[in-house]
Each structure stands twice: as structure tokens, then as C-alpha cells.
Amino acid sequence: MLLQRSAVAAARRVAPRAVARRTFASSIVRRDAPKQGQTAGEGRSLLEGYKNLDQIKTTEDLLPPGAKPGTVPTDIEQATGLERLEILGKMQGIDIFDMRPLDSSRVGTLEDPIVVNSAGPDQYVGCTGCPADSHEVKWITLSRDEPLARCMECGSAYKMHYIGPEEDPHAHGHSTAERPKNMSDFIKPEYLYH
Incomplete structure (x- = not known):
């Protein structure tokens, strides 16, 4: 035990060696998304190619088109399922999951919870x-x-x-736990x- 402590103490006293410095470099491709109501360029609408919420009827409607070859996909190009539904709702100004906090201005009673x-x-x-x-x-x-x-x-x-x-579409006849x-x-x- 004493030998371990002295080895750690000796290691702390040794001056650190010069570490090879590595510069950080990155290249960023920025896509400036147009704001709602603007066009995405070449006369295209912002939501062109994407379904509106009233057009979504099945889970297949929530499959993305994917990115063009040679590009990095954005969230709207690769998101599926509930994430895609939430993104499409936000693009239309609708909060799908109603993320507002609960009413804490009053105490709920049994008659008025x-x-x-x-x-x-x-x-x-x-x-x-x-x-x-x-x-x-x-x-x-x-x-x-x-x-x-x-x-x-x-x-x-x-x-x-x-x-x-x-x-429940996921029940499949399973018995629920007590x-x-x-x-x-x-x-x-x-x-x-x-």
C-alpha cells in the first residue's frame, strides 16, 4: 500500500512532458433554411415534397425521402415515426405533444382536478x-x-x-400484469x- 502511494506521489511530481499539439479544424456546410412563407429557392415552397399533418394517414406516410447522394441528411430528411411527426408539426406551427407545463396556479381538488x-x-x-x-x-x-x-x-x-x-394495437392478447x-x-x- 505504501509503495502504491509513493509511486502515485512520484508520478505527480514529475514535470509533464511536452504533448504533441493538435489543432482543431473542421469544415462546416451550412444550409440556411428559409423561414416559413419564404421559398427554398428556384420557386420551391418550404414544405414542398413534405406532407402536411392532414395528409398523414398511416405510418408509411412518416417515412422520409432520405438525403441526396453525397450529402449529409438533415433531420427532416432522415427522421421517422413520431420524431418526423413532431418536426412536420413544428414546421406548420403546431405543438404535436402539447409540451406546455401543467397548471400550477391552483391546487386541484377531487371535484375539480x-x-x-x-x-x-x-x-x-x-x-x-x-x-x-x-x-x-x-x-x-x-x-x-x-x-x-x-x-x-x-x-x-x-x-x-x-x-x-x-x-391498444400492441396488446396482441397478452395478459397484463397485476x-x-x-x-x-x-x-x-x-x-x-x-
Whole structure:
């Protein structure tokens, strides 16, 4: 042990050798994208060749054209699926995933909860209290089976509003796992909020 410490100390005392200096150089090809409403040059529209959101009907509509040979693809030329849908929405000025923060100007009650939209069977909500940042983030799980829940810290109520498809295309007849028991399973039925 003593030998290891002295070897490390000796290595620290030795003057560092001159390191070969390497310059950093890069070449950048910049594509100045025209702003919405402008043309992309040669009389082309900005969204020419790309589908509008109302034209997208199937997942095949979200496949990209790809880049021209010999060029580096941009995000719009290579993105697929939900990423492509989000990019096309932003190009048209639409926030596909509604990324606005939840209403933290009030405390949600059981009669008037803060509504959270969800396209999936489960939704995680991070509560920071009212007013915002009153307490540390407390994560709450909402589901289609239990759409109403309260924050353990401030008592604010949240309710999931399901906006997704009625049937899950990924279910394939699999049985769902049973929810693990927690303390709410031992509350008297008259105290439950439904």
C-alpha cells in the first residue's frame, strides 16, 4: 500500500512532458433554411415534397425521402415515426405533444382536478406544488384503471383524460400484469374517491 502511494506521489511530481499539439479544424456546410412563407429557392415552397399533418394517414406516410447522394441528411430528411411527426408539426406551427407545463396556479381538488391528457395507458405527472416549486417534484402515476390521484406532499388532485385509441394495437392478447399492492389497498371503501 505504501509503495502504491509513493509511486502515485512520484508520478505527480514529475514535470509533464511536452504533448504533441493538435489543432482543431473542421469544415462546416451550412444550409440556411428559409423561414416559413419564404421559398427554398428556384420557386420551391418550404414544405414542398413534405406532407402536411392532414395528409398523414398511416405510418408509411412518416417515412422520409432520405438525403441526396453525397450529402449529409438533415433531420427532416432522415427522421421517422413520431420524431418526423413532431418536426412536420413544428414546421406548420403546431405543438404535436402539447409540451406546455401543467397548471400550477391552483391546487386541484377531487371535484375539480387538474386534467392531464394522455395518449397511452399510463401517464406520469410531476407535481411541484402550488405555487410552482413549493416542494420537491413528487411523481404520480395515473392510469386508465386509476385515472385520479393526489400528490402526497400538497394534496393536489390530478386526473388523466385518455385521448388515445380505444384498443391498444400492441396488446396482441397478452395478459397484463397485476398491479402491486400498496397502502391504498387497505383503506376503507367509504374513504376512497371515485
